[in-house]
Amino acid sequence: MNLKELSQNLGLSQTTVSRALNGYPEVSTATRRRVEEAARTFNYSPSTRAKGLATGKALAIGHVIPLSSKHEMVNPVFGDFIAGAGETYSRNGYEMILSIVPDQDERRIYQGLKSRRAVDGVIVHGPVMDDPRIPLLHKLGLPFAVHGRASVNETPYAWLDMNNRNAFKRATDFLFDLGHQRIGLVNGLEFMDFAYRRRNGYTVSLSDHGVTPDPDLMRSGEMTEDFGYVSARQMFALDDAPTAIICSSMISALGVRRAIEEKGLVMGKDISVISHDDVLSYLKNGGDTPIFTATRSSVREAGRQLAQMLLDAIENPGRAPQTKLLEAELVVGTSTGPAPRKD
């Protein structure tokens, strides 16, 4: 069923039917109802392609997910982020176009999306500190919004970020308050902007407490379970092992816990652990009481909000780029406790 057939069926012109369906005022309420009724029974909806051609809008947003070329890894956070963004899109009649590409091909993909006019805008995932995509997208004139930030950047752009620095500073402060002095950091890859900021929050807290950062206590890598395990093991093997570990992801935190238990220690007593919790749907932080003390910020909510920001920006092209900083909350679970007393 297409517009032509539908309008013939109703004995109306295509113009009128189109206007009725798109809420234009030049149509009487009676005909509008008739048209809507008919559209429903014939299961008609306008072809996205034709509509897009006629209006010049794609009614679609592109998500370009970089695939870590080293580990072929898809960020586990992305499923929930996408779910959040998807809610916003479907509420606003947009479609989501997804490209998962080896990170070295990203440039080409953005150019392609632009020149094929496939999307009205894109979401940028996983920004690194000096991210080349931001100037690129500016140059292309393709509206975009970034999940996270790029520290090194002149021109303003739209972003939504969690306050990584503050979250990790608070977590570290919290451990100091419990009496810990040797605190390890199991971080993500530190050319990623979020990881850089987290380390920054961590080291600032250390300095505040008169502690010099110890490279042996600072690991950085792709946040798998195994990475958490290996990192913790290495730290425990030190002469002056940490009594607490801060971890950038729940998944690596599970690895950290494995290392703790393997050593016959008890988490929350012998070793304290704080993790960042993205509130992933399949990785709830325990049941009723949280297992891990955690800095918590829902990545799904981030998806919802950032998508909305991008749609707003597309509809108001003049306006200055919006930005938004979300604060993580610190939830206290059973994985932290006072520092064990030295014998």
Place this chain on the structure above:
Amino acid sequence: MNLKELSQNLGLSQTTVSRALNGYPEVSTATRRRVEEAARTFNYSPSTRAKGLATGKALAIGHVIPLSSKHEMVNPVFGDFIAGAGETYSRNGYEMILSIVPDQDERRIYQGLKSRRAVDGVIVHGPVMDDPRIPLLHKLGLPFAVHGRASVNETPYAWLDMNNRNAFKRATDFLFDLGHQRIGLVNGLEFMDFAYRRRNGYTVSLSDHGVTPDPDLMRSGEMTEDFGYVSARQMFALDDAPTAIICSSMISALGVRRAIEEKGLVMGKDISVISHDDVLSYLKNGGDTPIFTATRSSVREAGRQLAQMLLDAIENPGRAPQTKLLEAELVVGTSTGPAPRKD
């Protein structure tokens, strides 16, 4: 830059330029080269929408991901599956359109995709035993391919599945060979087809070994870490606790391990665990030697192959639906060992 401008620039007609770019034979090699060259320097690629309108193809595949309405959970497997499928699409010039929808809305979404002519076909995720989407898509005449199978179904359709029944039968057999008699199952939701088949393989093995299935040893639920933990705890509280547990997902297996260690037991000695491993990028099964003995089958590879099957089906509409059954391999890790002797 559009076709018109490009052809004016070259002093050719739009027809010729279009043909040159699409590999039609009515164009001399010299002009073709000229055209390709120009397209490259002007960064021209045809508008997907216009092309789609003209050809009647969308050059896009839809993925409709059901969002569990109960737990608002996105299947963690989906990121890797999508990554695999995405590889296939980009190699073939297709786009991936993603909708994440509350499972009760799925029907409407498929109808929308069809009537808006937004996609050439769809991938069906997470089939349940008697899946209504299969007859619906047949009725709509929208090409589709299913990741998994629906047990209750008359008409043939394209699918790719892992041999769940066989994998879990082998896993159970393996535990029997090690002398275990009380074997627990921590399964996914059993209206999901894969989970049903897995339980089936498990019970068949039990019968083969003259053991009657014990409801107390069979849990079914959304496969989170916590679910694994809670399930294992409950089993351990039994008078006649199991000496081995088979688990449907690595994530729940981590929960099972937590319960084991909490009880002060050693996995692989006091309790054996076998998990299914989807080879998710962020959840490697240990480093060099696998931690969990596991039935292994890469879900990313499944994505690659199923996407290809769908594209083939779209290009050869006449042909009978293809199907493919992948066998999981059984990798032996440190999480299994001989059944502890009764004292």
Place this chain on the structure above:
DNA sequence: GAGCAAATCCAAAGCGCTTTGGAATTTTGA
């Protein structure tokens, strides 16, 4: 009931591409 504004509708152009049916040019064969 004439005159005018408001309400309601329509024909046709245009969005950027592919493709049909021909026209123009070059090459070939005898």
Place this chain on the structure above:
DNA sequence: TCAAAATTCCAAAGCGCTTTGGATTTGCTC
């Protein structure tokens, strides 16, 4: 050398929609 065949190109129609500019009808006012 000249007709036929092969090569190379083009104008125009059509894909399904939106939107402009205009035509027609209806409702009011006096």
